[in-house]
Amino acid sequence: MTATPTPSASGRFPAGWYAFPHRDLLGIGQLQTHEIMFLLAEAEQWVELNRQPSKHSNSLSGLTIINAFFENSTRTLLSFEIAGKRLGADVVNMHAAQSSVKKGETLIDTAVTLNAMRADAIVIRHASSGAVRLIAEQVDCPVLNAGDGQHEHPTQALLDALALRHALRERGRTEFAEGLWGLRVTICGDILHSRVARSNILCLTALGAEVRVCAPPALMPAGIEEMGVKPFHDFDAALDGAEVVMMLRLQNERMNGQFVPSTREYRHLYGLTAKRLKKAEPNALIMHPGPMNRGVEIDNDVADLEGRSIITRQVEMGVAIRMACLEVLTRRTRGVPGWSAADMAGEIV
């Protein structure tokens, strides 16, 4: 990678907490475009830090972050854990499998319990849409949504935008240095069950991208065009002219009944093969939030395509974005000038 200077966040965003007037990060849907851009800009310094041999900051030293994962996760949990630790915070992971949730405790009681332990930020993943908001209403500290049901996964969308921005910058596409105006992105896969798709649709359209979504009818949510995207059932047509192709896996664990006849048939229609990729723009970027089902929605040679696939880049940006979110949301607790409770005077939203 070339040593492109990192743009500074100062001067381009409203001063102090006005740049990000939210206690929690529950979804991209709650954010204004400039607030998304602020988080992306804040993440740049952490991308730099993460590339140094010594990747430590003491910004969040003394703070406790609880990662409460009510649904299994490997990569997101690890990413949040690394992000918290690199910022110097004490990070505790709570796995649903080990928790009293299995013993019948209600979500509210769990939330109250977490709150009583005086966490400074809680990162939550839950299998039900809206569950993270429900917990946020019960606790006194910032809450980060690490995925709630089929609703939102905001840090995934932010890291995807950051990964895109970096990849485009390296290619000299200076027109995308800030927003993604006019960038043609095709998202293909299980849109219906995907919180990643929803957050990405909100984030990419807010940044100005032209978003197409592609899925068989059974996996396409009703009224999706009202979110400002163009729906397709024909993958070849959806790929035509695409500069970015984002693939999603089939979320079999959320399916109640049969949605596609077989994975073989699904691959036949919606698998990203080297041949099919030719329908997109030459040099189109390839993305996948993981975990990948190689040989189903994406072929090996496409997933690993040098210079085109930015799948590992997405993982790298994930840590930086989560560091940025944790650092920004704890500014009030840490009394950062311009972000203290007195500065906000109860105006937090």
Add this chain to the structure above:
Amino acid sequence: MKPVALTIVNGTLVTPDGLCPGTLRCEGARIVSLGDVTPHVGDEIIDAGGKLVAPGIVDLGVFTVDKPAFHFGGITRAALMPDQNPPLDHPARVQFLAYSGKPDLWVHPLAAATVGLEGHNLAELALMRDAGARAVATGRRWIADSGVMLRLLRYAAMLDMVVVTHAEDGGLAGDAVATAGIMATRLGLPSAPAEAEALAVARDIALAELAGARLHLRQVTTRAALDLVRAAKRRGVAVTAGVTPAHFMLSDIATAEFRTFARMSPPLRDEADRQAVIEAIGDGTIDVVASGHDPRGPEDKRLPFADAEPGMAGAETLLAMVLTLVRDGVIDMPRAFALLAANPAALLGVEAGVLAEGMEADIALVDPQKPWIVSSDKMEASAGNTPFDRQPAQGRVTALYKGGVRVGK
């Protein structure tokens, strides 16, 4: 308490023929005369102060017996849905519940159509009828097997009992908690197309027509389904339709931010369907407005949206919400009380619901203008799950009589 002779003077009587200033006299729990009536010597005289003298509300379809809420809302009779724990599929339970509200609230249990409401084997409908069940209901469930449904309708027709059904095609509805559309898509909630209702309504009408049965669709909430009901009525099918205020006051926008107080069964629809419901109330396609009263505490409602129980505490707001339709000019006052009292009473076959000689003296004095604020924490209901929390409402019951006896005195 034994009913004494009672004369309500200086009121505006709500009769099927219109509003008329007049006096109403009750004796021995019945209305004996109304209009230009002179009180008898020894009568208790009540001055209505020009306010409405209306029939007590007959609430066709509640999920729990919640007397304080019913009395606040002017409800003197409530038809109890069979969705109890255990379901109302046994004559003994029906008999117990039929007496549970007396004397100041009459509960009319609806017999479970099938054992355990499971949709397979017919329950003992005749025994339950003779134990006090006024109609048969499928509960908040759909009988998937059309063969079972036809046998049920034929049997109920023989017993002259109305069959109250829940119209949602189970295959389409699945585990949906919302109506398919942009709202459900944004929230990421499991959803079913609104057509799930029309499919069920079409089948139930066809089978009822075949069986010669009386069918009451407890909630019809979509334009497509209302069109089917309208057409069936025109053909002379014995079908009636109901709705609860949630579906004419609210659209699925109310579920924003995962508000579980707006989680209903069937789920709230889009704005076009809400308008269609109002239109159908106006043109007579909808016959009954009921509360669907289902108070649910935090243990059932303070959950992620899809995990929360459906339903709302609707008894206290039922009258005020129907009165919004009167103020908006959709219906007139006599029709409001036809929807709330006369039609449901006729369906249940009880001698109440209208102000007429010989009818049970279930009477509500109503101030239709009285403003108040709905407040979730201050409700009479056993839980405050109302989607109308902190909203202004207009119209309140100022006094209620059940069988000629003042309630709450």
